[in-house]
Amino acid sequence: MATRILRPSNLQPISRAFGSTRTHLHPQAPRDITSFLRTFSTTYRNHAPSTMSDALVQAAQARRTIYQLGKNSPVSDSKVEELVNAAILNVPSSFNTQSTRLVVVLREEHEKLWDIAIEAFGALVASGAVPEEVFKNQTLPKLQGFKAAHGTVLFYEDPAHIQGFKEKFSAYADKFEPWADHSNAMHQYFLWTALESVGFGANLQHYNPLIDAKVAEQWSLPAEWRLVAQLVFGSPEAQAGEKTQKPIEDRVKIFGKL
Ligand SMILES: Cc1cc2nc3c(=O)[nH]c(=O)nc-3n(C[C@H](O)[C@H](O)[C@H](O)COP(=O)(O)O)c2cc1C
Incomplete structure (x- = not known):
């Protein structure tokens, strides 16, 4: 039976930038993933190993789907770029294939993207x-x-x-595509969590393949690249909705626990 939960009780509601009332990370948690990871190697690893897992859990708890988004950015574009680069450099891929490609569109370029989707639906109508x-x-x-x-x-x-890789490791030939999608999803999760950790709200969309050709044309992207997902982000203008959880005991099994 599904259990209704509200916000995690260990998170402190603080007002965020732009008047949002969304819950944010605990005030003592590192402000964002990249600075946290940098600090981790010098501080947390030596002195407080549990702080790292606490911060990761807090970042995971704070990541939610937010649909009401605005145009205010809580950070500079360079910070966004830093997070995107951190995703591309640190997210793993099967056989280290590094097949994921990330494209970021901001402001008017972002608006062009969603105009393309609107036009594509217009054609379907x-x-x-x-x-x-x-x-x-x-x-x-x-x-x-x-x-x-x-x-x-x-x-x-x-x-x-x-x-x-499909040719070289033919026994796994049919696995490389799903593995590439797994790695792509890890990039999505990293950036969803990281962008929310710096004060954005975000939601994940899938308007591919409907928009693929026009998007490739608009930004001169290689036509053979396959669009997998779109992560929309902006200033959070409303809280995330309530979320139900199925019981943990139905979803997790641990054997050999002392
Ligand atoms: C693989 C995946 C695909 C998703 N696709 C969509 C989507 O196409 N449109 C959408 O509005 N939300 C999409 N979502 C968001 C989920 O509906 C949402 O994550 C889920 O309801 C849990 O809510 P939360 O993100 O607030 O934790 C997707 C999420 C995942 C993980």
């Missing part, structure tokens, strides 16, 4: 594939909500980087 009422009442407001945010990270896979 024109062809009769999507009813006009559904588009007007559901899809369009949702897409306009994404457009109202500050930026989007586009997560791609470059198949060229797994092709050689």
